[in-house]
Amino acid sequence: MTDHAAVVHGEPVPKNRVDAFLQTVPERPCRGAGLYSSAAPPRGATSHNGAADAKRHNAAPPAALSAQAQRQRRRWATQVVVADELARRACAERGLAPVAEVSPTRLLAVAEKDVADLGSIIAAALAHSPAARAFLTELEAEQDIPEEAVRDYYDRNRDRYLTPDALRRGVDPFRRTAPEDFLPYEQAREGIARELRHAAGRRAFFAWFDRARADVVYAAGHEHPGDPSHPDHEHRH
Structure with a gap:
């Protein structure tokens, strides 16, 4: 029986890394992600005191996950751990030194908006992995946003740049307006x-992750949750 969850560039990723990550992930289902709660745990809660916190807050214990849900949970967690491993390697190649987590046993909290925007795998990877966050920051810094793209965004989204006075007066940005109703381009440009750089960095991160994991080999029971080669796959990220 193999003791690794995946093989990344010829190096095994031990199953105990997936197990350790699962200890930080609440089992409550999450709308949109299909797998896990993105709600932040009570302040001070960890994977070891979560039950006590639930009791103290009179919360009913979550229903046990089905065998299928447990399998999908492990497959999902493997993807997050693989993302962390790939990001560590990418950071090492670039000489980046991610800041280590102070409390790796703390329950993982992922914002609902991040799950909706990024998908649960990437959102959890960025919440879990200092290396993933460091690499994303590096990718964002590399993005070159042309001046014409910034100007075009300003021109197409004038409603976002109404002045406070114009908002108070109820100015409709799509009807008759005056130049003074809008924040000048020079003031809006940096934001x-x-x-745009942030969005471009995320797209670059998605593209990198798809390429980087293309050659990853998964052990049985640790395949991607959406892999159609196993009968209970779910293509939800």
Whole structure:
């Protein structure tokens, strides 16, 4: 019986890394992710005191997961751990030194919006992995946003740049307006460029992850949750 969950570039990723990560993941189902709760745990809760916290807050214990849900949970967790491993390697190649987590046993909290925007695997990987966050930051810094792209965004989204006075007066940005109703482009430019760079960095991260995991070999029971080669697959990220 194999003791690894996956093989990444010829190196085994031990199952105990997946097990350790699962200890930080609440089992409550989450709308949108299909697998896990993205709600933050009570302050101070860890994987060891979660039951006590639930009792103290008079919360009913969650129903036990089915065997299929447990299998999918492990497959999902393997993807997150593989993302962490790949990001560690990418950071090492670039000479980046991610800041280590202070309390790796703390329950993982993933914002609902991040699950919706990124998918549960990437959202959890970024919440769990300092290396993934460091690599994403590096990718964002590399994005070159042309001036014309920033200007085009400003021109197409004028409703976002109404001045406070115009908002108070109920100015409709799509009807008759005056130039003074809008924040000048020069003042909005930096924020727009930052938003576009952030979005471009995320797209680059998605593309990198798809390429980087293409050659990963998974042990039985640790395949991607959406892999159609196993009968109970679910293509939900």
